[in-house]
Amino acid sequence: MPRTDDKLLEGNLATVLMAILSDGPSYGYAIIVEAEERTGGRLRVRQNALYPALHKLEGRGLIAGEWRQAGGRRRRYYRLTPRGRKELERRRARWREFAASMNDVLREPRYAPADL
């Protein structure tokens, strides 16, 4: 299975994280596992990019973290804040618009080169 381009993912990592957290609170490792499962392994979040991205989102008030006991270990669970939810909606809309534009640009040529 081809993997998503790392650069492309890095630019959209915050959106990916927020999208996963929109389904409910989760912790770092579970988030990257979920991202892989949702995409059939195509999207693999680089482990050293995960926590800086989470901390940045937390610093901006888009997600909030709290410690919980789970699986015999203390884990920091993150949840989407109301502000984060709004931001995610905005990003979703922007992404759909962008994807539609890209699809329009990248569509198959109407005329094969041989016809020209």
Add this chain to the structure above:
Amino acid sequence: MHPPISEYLARVRRGLRCPLERRPEVMEELCGHLLDRADALMGQGLSHTEARRQALREMGPGWSLALRLSLANGWSPLVPLFRQIWAMGLGFQVLVAAVMVLDRAPEVQFMPVWEACSYGVLLAALFTFGFAMGRIVRSWAWAITLIFALIMLFTRESQGIEALPLSAMIAVFVGSVLGSRRELPSLGRPAWVSGGAVMLWWLGSDESARGLLVRLPDAVVGWAIVASPWLLWLCARGLEQLGRRRLAGPAA
């Protein structure tokens, strides 16, 4: 904890630049992640040792992770530079304050500008003192203010020093509060309450109120001149924050 993991975490901890109270949380979170990942790799058939090594490989070099985490937690490479500027400014202020104190013989008549500057130097030095102390003792800014107020009270009465009215108190108090907390929204409430009480007490004194009214305008000008390293530092920090927000876009 497995030795490679503890060594790795120690490397990250050494390179991490973020508020002290945040560090244990960051380290615990990383440790949990590495152990989770190692457990998952063991589930795929790797040995205990190999699973931990693989988990660390995937996490990348410790210095790189520490740098990324530091940046995500509000640190900037410009901070050390500002510290240098601050240290130079502090040295300058202390030097001039010392000269001023040594030169302040009763027969010497200062020119108004020099007097304003000298008073500003004193305020800047007091502010710097408060800031440095605030950084060292963190949330005990209120204690610094209180101790300083007591020292001032006894000094003023015993030696007749009138050059330290309310503005000097404000300088130490604001400095210590700013030094104890980086971000304004989380300034310690005790610091505001106790500092405010001390200021009200000073305002209640006729002498200090008179001294403040007479001296404050001159002192502000003098302080602005002498505390220029500070003002530069604050401006640079503000610009840096603004720049980073713009670079980061509307959200992380």
